[in-house]
Amino acid sequence: KYRRCCATYESASLRMFRLGRTDTIRSASNASASFVKSFDDPSKQNLEKLDLMEKAVKAHRSYTNMAITGQAIDRHLLGLKLQAAEEKLSVPAIFRDPAYAKALHYHLSTSQVPSKTDCVMCFGPVVPDGYGFCYNPMEDHINFAVSSFNSCKETDAGDLAGAVEEALLDLRRLLEQTPRSKL
Numbered sequence: 001k002y003r004r005c006c007a008t009y010e011s012a013s014l015r016m017f018r019l020g021r022t023d024t025i026r027s028a029s030n031a032s033a034s035f036v037k038s039f040d041d042p043s044k045q046n047l048e049k050l051d052l053m054e055k056a057v058k059a060h061r062s063y064t065n066m067a068i069t070g071q072a073i074d075r076h077l078l079g080l081k082l083q084a085a086e087e088k089l090s091v092p093a094i095f096r097d098p099a100y101a102k103a104l105h106y107h108l109s110t111s112q113v114p115s116k117t118d119c120v121m122c123f124g125p126v127v128p129d130g131y132g133f134c135y136n137p138m139e140d141h142i143n144f145a146v147s148s149f150n151s152c153k154e155t156d157a158g159d160l161a162g163a164v165e166e167a168l169l170d171l172r173r174l175l176e177q178t179p180r181s182k183l
Contacts (some may be wrong), residue, residue, distance in 0.1 A: 005033050006107035009126065012067035014075075024074040025067045027110065031059035039170060046178040053174075106130060112137065120145050129154050 008027040014020030035052040038044040044052075066072055081095050094100055106126050110133040113121045118138060122145035125132045132147040144164065148155035 005036075007103055007105055008108040008110065009106040011111045012064060012072065014068065014070060016068070017070060020070075021075075023067045023070070023072040025060075025064050025072070027060060027063070027108075029056065029059045029063065031056040046174055049174055050178055050180065053171075108133060110135070118143070122147055125149060125155070128152055131155060131157065131160055133160075 005028040010025040010027045011022045012025045014023055031052070035049070035056040038049045038052050063072075077094070081091065084091055107130045109123070109126045109130060111123070113134050113136055115121070115136055119136065120134075120143045121136065122134050123132045124147050128149055129152050130148070132145075134145040136143040144161065146157040146161045146164070148157040148160070
């Protein structure tokens with residue numbers, strides 16, 4: 001429906017730090033965009049798509065590791081903004097830049113909420129024109145909960161859930177049709 005990448009929030013736990021809460025894994029990347037675009041490109045062969053998927057997974061792992069080790073940017077920037085407010089200083093220019101506002105308008109807010117019990121958890125979107133997307137990977141399936149505001153004409157949780165199901169089936173077909181050597 002949208003056919004574009006958007007600012008995406010995925011929570012990263014900072015519990016290893018004293019008083020640590022969360023930071024942001026910015027899931028959308030050049031690598032993930034290249035992988036997704038490859039599905040609409042008839043010139044891309046399955047092995048190339050798998051290579052692009054592998055690069056996207058590696059990029060996501062790298063962003064995740066950066067976030068959980070305190071190397072992400074969002075909480076650091078929030079700290080600077082709050083410190084300026086606390087000290088009654090003018091807000092630094094970066095926080096007034098339209099690009100900063102766009103980067104914080106999370107159309108997609110996601111989180112893995114793992115549980116050993118087969119349950120579904122859900123949370124809402126963080127912006128009026130966004131989606132909340134919660135997932136719980138189990139041994140042989142994944143539970144998903146997708147939400148959006150009924151008041152927003154541009155979003156539809158059912159449509160997004162259907163698109164995710166279709167994408168997962170595409171991935172399964174790709175993996176089943178493209179055996180990789182185990183060397």
